Amino acid sequence: MAEKLAMVKEDPIIVIEGITKTFGNVEALRGVSLTVNKGEVVIIIGPSGSGKSTLLRCINRLEEFSSGRIVVDGITLDGAKNINAVRTEVGMVFQQFNLFPHLTVRKNIELAQKVVRKRSTAESEKVAMELLEKVGIPEKANAFPHQLSGGQQQRVAIARALAMNPKIMLFDEPTSALDPEMIQEVLDVMVGLAKEGMTMVVVSHEMGFARAAAHRVIFMDSGQIMEMGTPDQLFTHPSQDRTKLFLSKVL
Amino acid sequence: MAGISFPEEQKQEELVRTKLDSPGAGFDRWWLLVVGVVVTIAILYFTIPDPYGRAVNFVWDGIGVSIGVTVSSFIVTVFVGLMGGLGRLSKNKIIQGIATLYVEVVRGIPLMVQLFFWYFAFPAIIQSFGKQIHYEPFTKYFADPYFTAIMGLTICYGAYMSEIYRAGIQSIGKGQVEAARSLGMSQFEAMRYVILPQAIRVVLPPMGNEFISLLKDSSLVSVVAVADLTRRGREFMAQTATPIETWTIVALMYLVMTILSARIVGWLERITKLQER
Numbered sequence: 261m262a263e264k265l266a267m268v269k270e271d272p273i274i275v276i277e278g279i280t281k282t283f284g285n286v287e288a289l290r291g292v293s294l295t296v297n298k299g300e301v302v303i304i305i306g307p308s309g310s311g312k313s314t315l316l317r318c319i320n321r322l323e324e325f326s327s328g329r330i331v332v333d334g335i336t337l338d339g340a341k342n343i344n345a346v347r348t349e350v351g352m353v354f355q356q357f358n359l360f361p362h363l364t365v366r367k368n369i370e371l372a373q374k375v376v377r378k379r380s381t382a383e384s385e386k387v388a389m390e391l392l393e394k395v396g397i398p399e400k401a402n403a404f405p406h407q408l409s410g411g412q413q414q415r416v417a418i419a420r421a422l423a424m425n426p427k428i429m430l431f432d433e434p435t436s437a438l439d440p441e442m443i444q445e446v447l448d449v450m451v452g453l454a455k456e457g458m459t460m461v462v463v464s465h466e467m468g469f470a471r472a473a474a475h476r477v478i479f480m481d482s483g484q485i486m487e488m489g490t491p492d493q494l495f496t497h498p499s500q501d502r503t504k505l506f507l508s509k510v511l
Numbered sequence: 512m513a514g515i516s517f518p519e520e521q522k523q524e525e526l527v528r529t530k531l532d533s534p535g536a537g538f539d540r541w542w543l544l545v546v547g548v549v550v551t552i553a554i555l556y557f558t559i560p561d562p563y564g565r566a567v568n569f570v571w572d573g574i575g576v577s578i579g580v581t582v583s584s585f586i587v588t589v590f591v592g593l594m595g596g597l598g599r600l601s602k603n604k605i606i607q608g609i610a611t612l613y614v615e616v617v618r619g620i621p622l623m624v625q626l627f628f629w630y631f632a633f634p635a636i637i638q639s640f641g642k643q644i645h646y647e648p649f650t651k652y653f654a655d656p657y658f659t660a661i662m663g664l665t666i667c668y669g670a671y672m673s674e675i676y677r678a679g680i681q682s683i684g685k686g687q688v689e690a691a692r693s694l695g696m697s698q699f700e701a702m703r704y705v706i707l708p709q710a711i712r713v714v715l716p717p718m719g720n721e722f723i724s725l726l727k728d729s730s731l732v733s734v735v736a737v738a739d740l741t742r743r744g745r746e747f748m749a750q751t752a753t754p755i756e757t758w759t760i761v762a763l764m765y766l767v768m769t770i771l772s773a774r775i776v777g778w779l780e781r782i783t784k785l786q787e788r
Contacts, residue, residue, distance in 0.1 A: 322689055348695035358690035362708050371704055372694035417690075424694060 268475055271298040273428060273459050274319060279328030281314055281483075288314045289325065290483040296428075299457040303470045303491075306480035307506060312463045315480070316430050319461065320350040333427055348376055351421030355433040357413040359405040359420070365392070366401040369420045377424065384423070391419035395449050411442030415449055422453075429453065431462040447472075465510055467495065479503045541774055548767050552760070562753045566744075566760045573743030574764060580657070580739060581729045584664035585722055591665055592672025597702070599677045610673065617670035623731050626663040630654050630735040660732035668725050675721065679714035680706055712783045719776030723769050730765070740764060 274296040281289040288311045296302050304312040317323035319330060321343050330337045332346050360368050366388045373384035392398040395415040397408075405413055414434055421429060431450065435443040447469045454460060454473035464470070470477050471491045478488040479500070487500045495511070498504045555563040598610025617625070634654045641649025683706050691701035733742035744761040748754055 320693055322693060344695050344697060347693055350693070352690075352693035354686060354690065356686050358684075358686040360687065360690070360705055360709075362712075372691075372696060375700050375704060376695040420694070 268297045268300045272296065273298045273333055274461070275329075275331040276315075276319070277329045277331075279315075279318060279325040279330060281311070281318065281323065281325045287483050289318070291328070292480075292483070292485055294478070294485065296459060296461060298427075298459055300475045301454045301458075301460045301462070301473050302476045302478060303474040304461065304463045304478045304480055305465055305470075305506070305510075306478075306486075309482075310480040311483040312480045313432050316432050316461060316463050319428075319430060320347050320352055322352070344376075348424055349426055350428045350430060351424060351426035352430045353414070353417050353421055353432065353434050355436050357405070357410070357417045357437070359413055359417055361405050364402050364404055365397075365408070365416050368405065368416060369423045372420070373423050387423050388419070391422055392416075394422075394452075395419045396445070409442060410438045411445045414438065414442075414446045418446075418449055418453075428459045428461070431460065431464065433463050433465075435464065435466060467511060471495070479506065481506070541770065541777075545767060545770050545774070548763055548770070552763050552767070555760070559756075562751055562756045563760060565751070566747055566753070566757055569747045570740055570743040570757075570761060570764070573738060573740035574768075576737060577726070577729050577739040577741075578768070580660055580664065580732055580737065581722070581726045584661045584668065584729070585725055587661070587665045588668045588672050588721075588725070589718070591669030592676050595669055595673025596676025596680060599673055600680060614670045614673050617667055622663075622667050622728055623734060625667055626660070626731055626735050629663045629666075630656070630659045633659075654735075656732075656736040660729075660735055660737045663735070664725060664729065664732065668721060668728075672718070672721060675714055675717045676710070678717075679710040682713050683709050715783050716776065716780045719772075719779060722776065723772050726768055726772060727765065 272295045274294070276292060276294040278291045278293050279289055280287070280291055290311075292311070292315055294302075294315075304315065306312045314323055318325045319332065321337055333349050335346050335349075337343070337346060359365075360371065363371060366385065369388035369391060370381070370384040373379045373387060374381065377384075379387070389398060389401065392401055395418055397412050397415060400408055400412060400416070405416070408416065418429075418434075434450070435446050438446065443466070447466060450460070450462070450469065451473045460473075462469075462474075474491050476488055477491050477494040479486045479494060479498070479502075481502050487494060487498060487503045494503065495507065498507060552567065556567050557564070595610050595613060598606050599614065601607045601610070631654075634652050637649050637652040641647070641652065687705050687709070688701050691705040692698075696704070729739060730741040733739050733745065736742075738746075740761055744757050748757040751757070
């Protein structure tokens with residue numbers, strides 16, 4: 261399946277240079293550098309506490325980093341001023357979905373369009389319905405989040421993020437909170453996005469998804485990038501012992 | 512969660528709603544209590560017109576004052592509390608410090624002492640300040656009883672309300688703010704569109720209880736020359752020397768008001784629970 265993915269040109273959209281992050285005296289990130297090109301799908305794997313979620317959350321500044329530099333789509337993340345500018349270009353999908361429980365599915369997708377993008381009600385509604393069509397649950401438009409299954413909720417969360425027309429999508433363990441039978445429906449939506457050429461950074465241990473959609477897999481451990489390569493390289497011929505050890509546990 | 516389909520859910524909702532709206536709904540022991548108290552007052556009024564009937568007639572206008580003072584204070588308190596609650600949660604250390612100081616100081620002083628302060632001490636402070644800066648309106652400042660009473664109750668209950676708001680806002684998961692922020696909303700927009708609409712449902716029941724407490728504590732404004740129900744009771748007792756009859760009537764009247772309020776609070780709670788579904 262990997263050959264169906266479009267080739268990626270050298271065209272950096274995310275540039276991370278030596279960022280560090282400490283929580284108290286715990287070093288979550290110890291000098292991580294990474295460049296992601298436009299249209300590239302990067303999967304980050306690694307044991308829990310390795311800093312992979314922290315790295316992801318630094319990209320849209322949900323987490324502040326201690327030192328280093330991140331440039332997203334030409335905007336340098338340093339001052340507080342341009343954070344919202346970056347966030348509108350970067351969509352994020354969370355492990356726990358984080359849908360707004362007091363709003364219907366459609367309103368969940370419309371809210372930020374109206375508030376942030378200043379779109380009209382009619383326009384946001386149109387976008388919402390198109391996206392619900394795309395993630396395959398248009399019939400749930402008027403349901404409330406708690407009336408949906410986990411897989412459906414996560415698909416709504418993806419639609420909500422896409423409604424902002426982001427250039428980059430971040431996924432923080434999008435299938436970890438799902439029952440096994442619902443994982444595939446979410447992965448299908450993500451593979452579809454990857455094939456459309458969306459730039460994606462995904463923290464996930466779904467190896468099937470990595471093989472189907474990833475250009476690059478990154479293995480992180482104790483706050484550092486230990487190894488990176490194509491899914492084939494990393495999964496079948498890992499060069500580091502720690503990568504081998506980790507893969508032997510999860511595969 | 513997955514087993515319940517949407518139409519079923521809606522049907523359930525309609526069912527509960529009709530149950531609530533139908534006449535005679537919830538005619539239970541609460542209503543019996545209200546009716547019992549009202550009937551008791553009526554029996555006393557008609558069978559023993561002197562002093563019970565006279566007492567009711569005498570204190571009657573005090574009820575309006577009590578309700579007026581309570582409702583006005585409560586409305587302002589709702590806003591003061593929101594400001595205080597947001598201030599307590601502010602990342603700005605100065606705002607947070609001011610809000611915390613306010614809440615801690617006010618909660619540590621008895622309400623009656625606070626009312627005395629606003630009624631007697633505060634005007635004296637304004638007057639001496641006016642003398643120093645030679646500003647005549649200040650030197651002639653006297654506390655208006657009603658304004659002082661409402662201000663005193665508002666400042667006191669605003670502090671308690673701040674804590675209710677704070678708890679309500681904190682009860683909404685951190686993920687909600689993160690989701691809103693990751694969509695590009697500002698801190699204010701996230702609060703306005705995502706957090707507060709959810710927090711208000713959490714906050715409503717304890718807020719209703721605050722209203723009932725406020726109604727009862729409004730009796731304290733009688734010490735600052737407001738002719739509320741309690742003060743009218745004291746005046747009637749002074750005139751007629753009938754302590755038992757006077758305070759029986761006043762107590763029963765407060766009881767009717769608090770039970771009715773509790774009823775309304777319970778109803779509001781159920782309405783918001785319905786919306787939550």
